[in-house]
Amino acid sequence: MATVLVVYASRDGQTRKVAERIANVLRVRRHVVEVLDAARAPSDLDLSRFQAVFVGSPVHAQGYLRPVVRFIQSHRTELERIPTLFFSVGLAILSKINDGRAQTMQIVDRLIAETGWHPRRIELVAGALPYTRYNFLIRFIMRRIVKKEGGDIDTSRNYEYTDWAAVDRFAAEFVGEVAANRPIEVPLAAPAANGPEARA
């Protein structure tokens, strides 16, 4: 059993949904999970009690959300000591025209260069396109971009592209590996050498 933190930022709700999904998958496997909106992270948050940390942000205008970047910057030293997974939520990876995965990896590389944080694992997750929840301008811009990339353009409906089975898989796999590699905890009060436990 591991104690896990899932930190995220989200503008339109999809990354929050992914963060909550990760938490649920891990709780079912009896891990202890805390989910935290990076914008509300307490300044004195101590990461040393977590055995794994997931950090997630959507890509908005070719970059990650400020609260996540700030969170990483202020906890970089601790994050370098703990097994961490970064999940990037976006739409470019779905492009039928460009290599959206390579483009998104360049944004991840920029985050790494900007923060000096090296996540052990990186996952690119397809996000959502909630046209009906956008204001007129964003709906117009998104439709234009998505059309160029060969995507869905019916603005009267919302689209969700997240592969939930893939999210379940990487979350369980990552924490499974971390839990398996954890050093055995030495109890504070060790049993006496000649006690009954010593014979086990």
Ligand SMILES: Cc1cc2nc3c(=O)[nH]c(=O)nc-3n(C[C@H](O)[C@H](O)[C@H](O)COP(=O)(O)O)c2cc1C
């Ligand atoms: C204004 C705006 C800009 C976006 N820019 C990008 C982008 O540069 N690259 C990308 O892959 N996705 C981009 N997206 C798609 C979002 O990453 C996607 O909708 C994601 O699901 C949003 O996550 P959230 O709901 O947690 O904010 C953009 C979406 C919006 C609304």
